[in-house]
Amino acid sequence: MTDRIQPPPAQRARAALSGIYLKFLSRNGGLVALVVLLLINVAITPNFLQMQTLFVNISQVATIAIVAVGMTLVIATAGIDLSVGAVMAVAGALAPLIFLSDFAQANPTLGLTAAIVVPILVALLCGLFNGVLVAYLGVQPIIATLIFFISGRGIAQVLTNGNLQTFTHPGFSYLGTGKILGLPFQGWLVVAIALVAWLMVNRTMYGRRILAVGGNEKAARLTGTPVRRVKIGVYVISAGLSGLAGLIVVAINSASDAARIGVLMELDAIAAAVVGGTLLMGGxxxxxxxxxxxxxxxxxKYTLLAxxxxxxxxxxxxxxxxxLAVYVQQGRKE
Known part of the structure; x- marks a missing residue:
């Protein structure tokens, strides 16, 4: 039996360095991409370093980030949520209807509360609908959420008769235009939501159950994990966050357009989750x-448009x- 011929030392060194390089990129690719994008914008994008540009990007990224948090939880259970944009549209359609109602006009404070609470409650019900289809009826997540992806925006347009709904209310507009310590309120809201979600995933039993269901659903069932409740929970959370994002969009524009709110948000949210390292197979x-x-x-998006x-x-x-992100994920498993 002959010994295997070893490659020259220089070739082994290059292979080792290549492996280290690829491992570094697989673990820190997001940060590397962010640094590269920032450097490119500093070099070629006019006025990129101005505070106004920062505010614009924070306002635009906030809704993506909020929805992406919910999407991450859903994907962690090996699911997917295509209905997030439609849920945003429904929540965004309800807010002006409540504001323009006689009840809100007669009771401004209660009207403001209702215009925030009711759309989010309806969004939670939309998530419950998705979760029941997935967890109890056994519908594939992509099909279950596709149902509301198709019907939800139609519901929003029916609610508004297809018309642009405009309104102004300082309290509600704060969701989209308010500032804390000079930075947009939405930015602080994203930080708070991300922190709560991180603590839930890493410090609570429910968070561990989410990862267990996505990692190995059969094993999770055998250990007594309430898989159905876990699945319903993540779809409810995803829809609730989507409803909040819809309200933010309406608050920024002081108007609601059911045909445009949340369009292609599912693409942005899935992309953000995957680029951020969420494995599509869950866990x-x-x-x-x-x-x-x-x-x-x-x-x-900003770099290209600017x-x-x-x-x-x-x-x-x-x-x-x-x-590219999926390709990198495949490389991590090899």
Whole structure:
């Protein structure tokens, strides 16, 4: 039996360095991509370092990040939620209807409360609908959420008769235009949501159950994990966060357009989650990674648009980012 011929030392050294390099990229690819995007924008994008540009990007990325947190939890159970944009549209349609009602006009404080609470409660019910289809009826997540993806926006347009709903209310507008310590309120809200979600995933029994269900559902059942309740919970959380994101969009614009709110948000949220390191087969929920992914998705879009590239090209770029992120994930498993 002959010994295997060993490659020359120089070749082994190059192979070792290549392995270290690829391992570093697989673990820190998001940060590397963010740094590269920032450097590119500093070099070629006019006025990128101005505070106004920062505020614009925080406002735009906040809704993606909020929805991406919920999407990350769903994907962590080996599911998917295609209904997030439609849920945003439904919540966004309800808010002005409540504000413009006689009840809200006669009771401004209660009207403000109702315009925030009721749409989010309805969003939670939408998530419950998705969760029941998945957990109790055994419908595949992509089909279950596709149902509301199709019907939800139609519901929103029926609620508004297809009309643009405009209104102004200082208290409600604070969701979209308020500032704390000079930074947009939405940015602080993203930080708070991400922190709560991270603590839930890493410090609570429910969080461990989410990862267990996504990692090995059969094993989770054998250990007594209430798989159905866990699945319903993540879809409810995802929908609730989507409803909140819809309210933020309405607050920024002081108007609700059911045909436009949340359009393609499912693409952005999935892309942010995957770029942030969420495994599509489940079992992992990197919450802050999803926030990083959302920032990258927004910066890609901003970089292209600020330099005169058509929005259609930005969509292609997002798709390319997803493909690249999935490829990197495959490399991590090898």
């Amino acid at each position: 992992k929920a990197p919450i802050f990674g999803a926030i990083l992914g959302a920032v990258i998705i927004q910066l890609v 330099n005169g590239v058509a929005d259609e090209v930005a969509l292609i770029a997002k798709a390319g980012i997803i493909v």
